[in-house]
Structures are given as structure tokens and as C-alpha cells.
Amino acid sequence: MLLSHLTRNLRFNSGAxxxxxxxxxxLALNDTKNVSKYAMFFDKRVQHILTDITGRDEExxxxxxxxxxxxxxxxxxxxxxxxxLKSDAEEKIQKTLQIPPVLDEKPDVNVILSxxxxxxxxxxxxxxxxxxxxxxxxxxxxxxxxxxxxxLRLATNDEHKRMIQVYFPGEGRKHYMPNMFTEKHLxxxxxxxxxEYILDRACVQFDPDETDYIxxxxxxxxxxxxxxxxxxxxxxxxxxxxxxxxxxxxNIDSFIAVLINSNLLHSAKSLIDVYYMxxxxxxGLPKEWSNLSDEEAIMMFAKQEAKDGxxxxxxxxxxxxxVEREMSS
Numbered sequence: 001m002l003l004s005h006l007t008r009n010l011r012f013n014s015g016a017x018x019x020x021x022x023x024x025x026x027l028a029l030n031d032t033k034n035v036s037k038y039a040m041f042f043d044k045r046v047q048h049i050l051t052d053i054t055g056r057d058e059e060x061x062x063x064x065x066x067x068x069x070x071x072x073x074x075x076x077x078x079x080x081x082x083x084x085l086k087s088d089a090e091e092k093i094q095k096t097l098q099i100p101p102v103l104d105e106k107p108d109v110n111v112i113l114s115x116x117x118x119x120x121x122x123x124x125x126x127x128x129x130x131x132x133x134x135x136x137x138x139x140x141x142x143x144x145x146x147x148x149x150x151x152l153r154l155a156t157n158d159e160h161k162r163m164i165q166v167y168f169p170g171e172g173r174k175h176y177m178p179n180m181f182t183e184k185h186l187x188x189x190x191x192x193x194x195x196e197y198i199l200d201r202a203c204v205q206f207d208p209d210e211t212d213y214i215x216x217x218x219x220x221x222x223x224x225x226x227x228x229x230x231x232x233x234x235x236x237x238x239x240x241x242x243x244x245x246x247x248x249x250x251n252i253d254s255f256i257a258v259l260i261n262s263n264l265l266h267s268a269k270s271l272i273d274v275y276y277m278x279x280x281x282x283x284g285l286p287k288e289w290s291n292l293s294d295e296e297a298i299m300m301f302a303k304q305e306a307k308d309g310x311x312x313x314x315x316x317x318x319x320x321x322x323v324e325r326e327m328s329s
Contacts, residue, residue: 036104037248037278037279038102038103038104038248039104040277040278040281041101041102041103041244042101043277045273045277046244046274046277046278047099049270049271049273049274050099050240050241050243050244050274051097051099051240052267052270053239053240053243053259053264053267053270053271054097054099054234054235054236054237054239054240055234055235055239055264056093056097056235057234057235058093060234060235060236061093061096061097061235061236096237097235097236097237098237099237099238099240099241099244100199100203100208100217100237100238100241101208101241102208102217102241102244102245102248103208103209103214104209105209105210105211105214106157106207106209106210106211108156108157109154109155109156109157109160110153110156111153111154112151112152112153113144113152113153113154114151114152115149115150115151115152116150116152117150118150119146119150120148120149120150121148121149122148122150123148124148125148126145126146126147126148127145127146128143128144128145128146128155128159128163129143129144129145129146130142130143130163130164130166130167131143132167132168138164138168139207141160141164142154143155143159143160143163143164145159157210157211161207161210162175170204171204172204172205173204173205174205177212178201178205180198180201181202181205181212181216186198186216186219190219190220190223193229193232195220195223195224195229195232195233195238196232196233196236196238198216198220199217199220199233199238199241200238202216202217217241217245218245220242221241221242221245221246224242225242225246225251225254225255228254228255228257228258230242230254230255230258230259231258231262234262243255243271243274244274247271247274247275247278248278250275250279250307251307252271252272252275253306253307253308253309253311253312254308254311255271256268256271256272256298256301256306256312256315257311257312257314257315259271260298260312260315260316260318260319261315261318261319263319265294265295265298265319266294268294268298269294269297269298272297272298272301273285275301275305276289286300295316295320298312298316299312299313299316302316
């Protein structure tokens, strides 16, 4: 199995801060019209829905992953200590399920600061200058390049990232592209169903607006959508990210059907809420929306917006039959 040949004992929870730093500040976009569809990820209402539909299967959240874990410990505690432990556990769950942001690709930098012909052919190599001052966010650090022809310019995104990694190495992040993200190895991992491992590792290696992060994560989301394999990401921090990306792409018909088949009818309706927020920013939700039941809202979407409405209607029909069977038994 390919996965056994890859590095697995990484601290994914701490490494994921490379993604989480972008989502700590959730912007209030409620009054903003016609913003980028991906910018809607930071809308408070969208964040609430994505968090809600992610699920809270604590057995899955706390399962051992990637490396051996310490043996469980048992101790007697007071009621006050128990409440503190519960509070700590809740905080840990929230951090574990923090959704990596789904962003537009960051445009590359092409800024020439000056050109000094007197420095032309000063050396056979370019010179790179990096601001390594303390207490500066890495994305705001200035990195400049003096080229052999005397041109002084800002570093490209790739050059900037590599210099930051040299002076401020990120835990678990390599200075080179790991083989698992090349097309050949990525496809093999997808075939093995290692979606969460790929996405976790991408969070460590890349920033979420980076070209390779977007390439890798979107390939995973599309692969999952093609196979309707969404529930493998349920109760992980990637479930909401996959849902939002596929919503922007208007590719949620199979997602909704799977949620219905999993008896998550309200989650299916909530995902449709996000669909309207993203694609109908001026009109918002349909006027009659608040008066509709979950079933009625889903059926309305299936008839008016879905590309494969028959699949959603069939899932609803099966759901209704199962409910009627349970009530009659």
C-alpha cells in the first residue's frame, strides 16, 4: 500500500494552523452584495451552516490517526474538575473541526522596484533579501530579489514561500514538493480512499490560497463527488470545505442525495441555503423559503435548480417510505 511508504507521524493538529490562520477572522459579509463566491466562505451564516452540517461523531473525531497514541488514563475527579475536562474536550473538538478556508488562488507578484544598470552583471547569481524581523506575519514579510541585470523586484509567491521556510521552518512542511502530491501518487492515494490523509497533509504543506493547495484539494473534492463518497469526510474538518467548494461549482446534487440517504434531511436543506446565499447574493433565499418544510424546500430545489433533480427526488421518496415503514411498525 502506497500510504505505508509515506511519512505519517506528523503532528497534523498543530500543522493545520497553516490553514486555520486564514479562518480565525470570519468576516461579516451580511451587508455586502456581489462579493466573490469564494469570499462568501467567510460569511457568518455560511460558517455556521458548514460547521453545523459537519457533524459531531466523537468516536470518529477522537479515533487514533497516523501514529500510535498514548494509552488511556483513568482517574477520579470532582464535579468541578469534570466540567473543566468537558470544557477542554469541547474546545479540542472545535479546533479539530475548524474548516480550512476555500479561497481563490492568490495572484502571483510581478512588481519591479527599480533597475540599476550600474549593477548589471555584478554576479552570476541573483541575490535574495528577506526581512527576518520578529513579530511580523509571514505573509507580510518583504522579500526582494536583485537580478543579474540590476533589476530589483519583489519575490514571486514561490520565492517568498521558500525563503520563509528557510528562516522560519513550518513544522511538518517540506522545502520541496512531497511525491504524494504529484499526479501519479495522488491518484493512487485517491483510489485507496485516503481522502482525509491527503487533505490533512495539504494543510501542512501549503497555504490555502496557494496554487498547489487548490489543485490538490479540488481534485480530492471532485473525486469524492464523482463517487458520492462524501460520508468518509463526515465529522472531519474537510466536510464543510468540500461542501462549500462543490456548492460554488453548482455540483451538490449527489451531495444532497447522500445526506438524505443518511437521514440528514435538515443538513441537506441547510446546504441548499448556502447554495442560494452564494449564487443569489442580491435576492437571497426564495420568498417562500421560511414557510417550507425541509422536504418541501429540497423538492423545490430539485425541480428548479438541480442538474440531476431526479436523483434528489428518488432519495426523498426512499426517505419518506422508510419513515412510513418505521411509523407503521
